[in-house]
Amino acid sequence: MEFIQELNLIYCCYTLYILLYGIFIVAVEATSFGQGICLITIPLIMYCAFKIIAIPKPSKSEIKEVLGVDIWRQFKERNTDEINADLRDFDDGNGDLTFKTIAHRGAGLDAPENSISAVKACKEKGCKFVEIDLSLTRDGVPIVFHDATLDRMVGVSGNVQDFLWDELKNYDLIFQPCKDKKAFNGEKIALFDEYIDLCVELGVRIFIDIKDRRDEVVNIILQTYKRHPDLCKTSLVTSFNPFIIYKIRRSNPKIVCSMAWRPYYFSQKTYNPFQRVEKRYSSIFMHSGAVIFDIISTWLFNNIIYYIVGLSAVLIHKDAVSSGVITKWQNRDIRVIAWTVNSKLEKDYFSNIFHIPYMTDTLDYYHLD
Missing domain, CATH: 1.20.5 (Single alpha-helices involved in coiled-coils or other helix-helix interfaces)
Incomplete structure (x- = not known):
């Protein structure tokens, strides 16, 4: 020490x-x-x-149509004595959308993450928003899959980008931390188009998190919005990569977008302020370079990138969220969403104290919208 x-x-x-x-x-x-x-x-x-x-962000009315009422701002501008402490009773009086819970990867602790069954379960439980991950196979087929490798979810060694869709479609999602595993036997990797079609059919709103860095994902997003024009009113595109977001919004400025951020993204594989985490690089020179890049990218994200890209929201790691962080972004008319919040205590904290939406892996003890 x-x-x-x-x-x-x-x-x-x-x-x-x-x-x-x-x-x-x-x-x-x-x-x-x-x-x-x-x-x-x-x-x-x-x-x-x-x-x-710089690309101007969508108008306030367009952002509100996608993200609903800004509960944080409503609570700040109104006398809290006049507001019911239970946010489930919150209503701005106009019948506009309000939501506090986003099912992260379709609530991957309740059903196999990013699966068709997951979005159906979210709909049944009344959750209005699901977050899904867009990846590409070697032959450019868009799928809903989070990891860069197949090991955790499928039990097969190798990178997703090295497999053809005809190979991947035969694999089961064997990683199922959900309670009733037998109910999801034989669950397969979902095609992106299939997933989007189902969400549109069910009336479920979508956070599309882009995991692939290839330029093909830009065209896939643009074509998807062209195929479903109402997605401009019901979905949001997000990524850690500002260049991808910029290319999408340059082609279609009406698409509501956000960026995800966490401390030490380039130098550490995960972030946990309470314990030591694994470094991305074992070389001291590579690690030092990554730390420097973390400092630079964080400054750019907080001061320039959000403006150039035209962000409507930022997704912040839950352990990096504070009242000061929320106020800073909200003063720029940019919503703050916390990820990933799983315990009941944390959910109550973000919903009832900070008054911001959160992403969660489980819809147990979640806040009704």
Whole structure:
């Protein structure tokens, strides 16, 4: 522990040095006429460039049609004494959509995640939103699958992108942490189009989380929205990758989009502030580079990317959500959604204290919409 504290002190010293050195350089450069001009004009040029390439987010009415009433803002603007503490009774008086629960991967602890049975179960329980994961096979067939590999869900070694759809369609989803496993024997990987068609038929709203980085996913999303025009009113596209979101919204600015974020995304495989987690890279040089990229990407996400891409919402890891984080994004008219919230205590906290929606793996003790 003492060694870690010493390292932290060294890090702080270097950070302070870089900050002071940067201030010194700016002060020196500003005293030079030519550099002083650059100090004024270059930021203005950058500002103009950002204004040109930025994609305006959809109108407030279009966002409201997809995401419903902004409960956080309603609670902030109204006298809390006038509001029933039980959010299930909340109504803005206009009969508009309200929701607090999103079934993460179709509530993958209640039914096989991302499966056809999962979305049917969500509909039966009255959950209005499901989150699904879009991936591509080697031959470019869009499927609903989260992991990059098949090991956990199918029990077969290999990457999803290395398999043809004709090979994958024969595999069962063997990983079923749900209570009644026998009810889901023989459950298969779902085709993306099949899943979307079912959601449209059932009237279930969708968060489409893009897992594949290939440009083909952009065309798939655009074609899906063209095939189902009402998806612009009932669905949202999200990803960790801002370039994918930008390409989608550049082609169709009416699509409501969000970005997912968590601390240390590039340097750590998972995030848990309460315990040590596995690094992505064993090499100290690769890990150091990833940490630096985490710092840069986090700053860009919080200050520039959201504006250029035209985000309507941000999906934040539950352990990184605070009242300050929520207020910062809400002041930009960008909704905050927490993921992944599974315990009853946490669900009550996000719903009744923070007043924001949450994604969950189970619809047990969830908040009715």
